[in-house]
Amino acid sequence: MVKIIAFAGSGRKDSINKKVVKVAAKGAEEAGAEVTIVNLEDFNMPIFNEDLEAEKGMHEGAQRFKEMLMQSDGFLISSPEYNSSYSALFKNAIDWASRKLDNEKPLEAYKGKVAGIMAASPxxxxxxRVLVTLRMLLENIGTMVLPTQKSVAKAMDKFDENGQITDEATEKALKNIGKQLVETCQKLKA
Ligand SMILES: Cc1cc2nc3c(=O)[nH]c(=O)nc-3n(C[C@H](O)[C@H](O)[C@H](O)COP(=O)(O)O)c2cc1C
Structure with a gap:
């Protein structure tokens, strides 16, 4: 079975990107994948610093996050756009998970994986614009990014007060990214 890790680049409690990635995750589940949604804040990763790494080794939360990525076939990522790019929370997690222990291959968490990318903003x-930088970053570390992507404009208007999506066209587009990701991973595994 295809295994997907889904996460938003925002740790905010009421994050619109967390809501968006959940819809795509549903699409992936409906296509037959096992999807794990994670909250990057839960790993408590400090800001990456090589001195800190040399002194204390790999951060425990970062190692846990990296292992989840390593054990998956693909990622669903919805990113906020901060000043035209991704959040520090997201980039910090990516940097930590790019660091290897002696028994791991370089960029093992990313190489050969496939990602479906989304963004949401009010x-x-x-x-x-973040999708451009996100795609470039992921491709540079060995992750293939699906050609189909989705940015959700005026995103707060597309969910109700319970966090459920209300806009049918957006729901269809997001679920389709989940489905395409699973189908691509299945083909690569075959
Ligand atoms: C530092 C900062 C920079 C931002 N820059 C942009 C931007 O460049 N483009 C944009 O559409 N929204 C921008 N926003 C607004 C975010 O899209 C908005 O806060 C969004 O809700 C964040 O995503 P989240 O709901 O998943 O936390 C910015 C917000 C912050 C805090």
């Missing part, structure tokens, strides 16, 4: 562009 603005009219829906965080479209």
């Amino acid at each position: 603005g009219a562009l829906g965080g479209m």
Whole structure:
């Protein structure tokens, strides 16, 4: 069975990106994958610093996050757009999980994996610009990114007060990213 790790690049309690990634995760589950949704805040990763790593070794939360990525076939990521790019929370997690223990291969968490990417913002562009930087980053560390992506504009208007999606076209597009991710992973595993 295809295994997917899904997460948002925001740790905010009421994050719109957390809601968006959940919809895509549902699409992946409906396509037959085992999906684990994680909250990056839960790993409590300190800001990466090579001195800290040399002194204390791999951070326990970072190692846990990295192992989850290593054991998966693909990722669903919805990123907020902060000043046209991704959040520090997201990049910090990516940097930590790019560090290897002696028994691991370089970039083992990322190489050969596939990602479906999304962005959501209250603005009219829906965080479209972060998708460019996100795609570039992931491809550079060995993760293939699906050509189909989705930025959700005026995202707060597309969910109700219980966090359920209300806009049918957006729901369809997000679920389709989940489905395409699973189908691509299945083909790569075959
Ligand atoms: C530091 C900072 C920079 C931001 N820059 C942008 C931006 O460039 N484009 C945009 O559409 N929204 C921008 N926003 C607004 C975010 O899209 C908004 O806060 C969004 O809700 C964050 O995602 P979240 O709900 O998943 O936490 C920015 C917010 C912060 C805090």
